[in-house]
Amino acid sequence: MARSWYGHQCHFMVNRPDQIARARRARVASVLLPLDPRAAAPLHAQIFDGLRARILAGELAPGARLPSSRQLARDLGVARVTVLQALDGLAAEGYVVTRAASSTRVAPELPVDLGARLGARDAPPPPPARPPRISRVARALRAGPSGTPPVGTAPRAFRPGVPALDLFPVALWARIATRCHARASAALLEGADAAGLPVLREAIAAHVTATRGVRCAADQVFITTGTQPGFDEILRLLVDPGDAVWVEDPGYLGARRAVIGARARPVPIPVDDQGLDVAAGIARAPRARAVLLAPSHQYPLGVTLALPRRLALLRWAARARAVVIEDDYDSEFHHRGRPLTALYGLDEAGCVVYVGTFSKSMFPGLRIGYVVVPPAVVDTFAAARASLPAPASAMDQASLAVFLADGHFATHLRRMRAAYRERSEALAAALAADCGDLLAPAACDTGMQLVASLRVPVSDRRVAAEAARLGVEVGAISSYGLGRRRRSGLVFGFGGVPPSTMRAATRSLARAIEAARYSSPVASGRSGSRDQSLHDPS
DSSP: OHHHHHHHHHHHHHHOHHHHHHHHHHTSOOOOOOOOTTSSSOHHHHHHHHHHHHHHTTSSOTTOBOOOHHHHHHHHTSOHHHHHHHHHHHHHTTSEEEOTTSOEEEOSSOSSOOGGGGTOTTSOOOOOOOOOOOOHHHHHHHHSOOOOOOTTOOOOTBOTTOOOGGGSOHHHHHHHHHHHHHTOOHHHHHOOOTTOOHHHHHHHHHHHHHHHOOOOOGGGEEEESSHHHHHHHHHHHHOOTTOEEEEEESOOHHHHHHHHHTTOEEEEEEEETTEEOHHHHHHHOTTOSEEEEOSSSOTTTOOOOOHHHHHHHHHHHHHHTOEEEEEOSSTTOBSSSOOOOOGGGGOSSSOEEEEEESTTTTOGGGOOEEEEOOGGGHHHHHHHHTTSOOSSOHHHHHHHHHHHHTTHHHHHHHHHHHHHHHHHHHHHHHHHHHHTTTEEEOOOOBSSEEEEEESSSOOHHHHHHHHHHTTOOOEEGGGGOOSSSOBOOEEEEOTTOOGGGHHHHHHHHHHHHHHHHHHOTTTTTOOOOOOBOTTSOO
16 A cells, blocks of 8 residues: 555655646745846846845855856846856855855855844844044045035036136047057056156156256156145155144145145245245244145245245245245136246255146146156155055156157147136136126236136125036135135136136026025124135234
């Protein structure tokens, strides 16, 4: 009787293979994943992420058997190779175990401690998330003033610092770059010297000697990836932690960050219509090791350091054996007359380090700047560079060297001077037409920025916030201040704004000022602001 039952049962199972498959599938974990073929992530990545999420959530328990790759492909409506890619990735990271001629299962020992995630009742709760500690320098940088627009966002009128990218000779640059790539030597393909490509250093030395009065040899030129890395390198090599460093107040925020990053102590020195107040600097920190300033075109006020103060600064630096870091970021764009000789050209004691960049004169994405150091510290900078990689792409450096040597850069500068003069005049006219009762623009003879003081009692930061809401970007001068008493006014970048679009932006700005004016406590006399007029002495 038992044998008959066994035979009957075997006969039943042999003749019903679908029941065997159904029984097997009952022991296989069910996997249903939402897939979106229009999503940016490829389908195999979506399957990988979906399975991993279910494993980490405990929905697929350790040791659980997964459907076969064929079955999973049918269930999800994708090609089997797509499923295999996802399973291979999960296996490589230890989430699943796959054996030849066998099933794929969730790893019995998962790569992370899932404790409470898997629902163990007696598992201790996870500890509260605690971020890693940050250094004192990082805390100081985070606590410092902001004012830099978000990186990568499309510039709007009147974001400071944006050059006339619409006028850059892109086709010419592309031809030069293509030619440099086609003719690249093995040495160039290997990479540039740590100090920079020699031919570019020679071209820069010739350019600054002829145009800025910076008399130097090629070995005094060191290529950087921009102004900020230049500041960082100079301060690291010539200033010790804790040393006092003069910085302009108000001034370029990147200068302050560089000083803090070097663990030095920034000492704010007031700036007035004659530039940095050297006498105030000597009174506040007579033994400072360095001063970081933009003497030819101060940012953000746009003033020039007067000759008596230039000479006084150099005399003090020579006595104190201090380094003067000269930021010459955009003085090549002198709209009228000849630009002043760089401070480096007046230095007889070898105190000045000159910092230049092509981000403003060409385009920011090039990421090439340079420092020119006095002969006495050439060996110091060369030794520091010896163990470092090339500062910038060798191909970009080679292209820039050709652009300089063949006269294209000089031609581009002449064109930009004319364009920036036209744009500065167009902005002054637009402000007079739409904001004449609200703003008093200062004269603009150099660069790509114009500053204006507010004729009405209102916070410049509130104006900047209202303007941003209406699609206009302006800088608030008070946000560039470091001391207690801060100037008030607005900074306009006109370099990247065609004249035809300025009136629409200045009309929006006028509405922003009025909105800020009637919502600001300054207007009602309740503010305790220490802001000063743009033209008041510090």
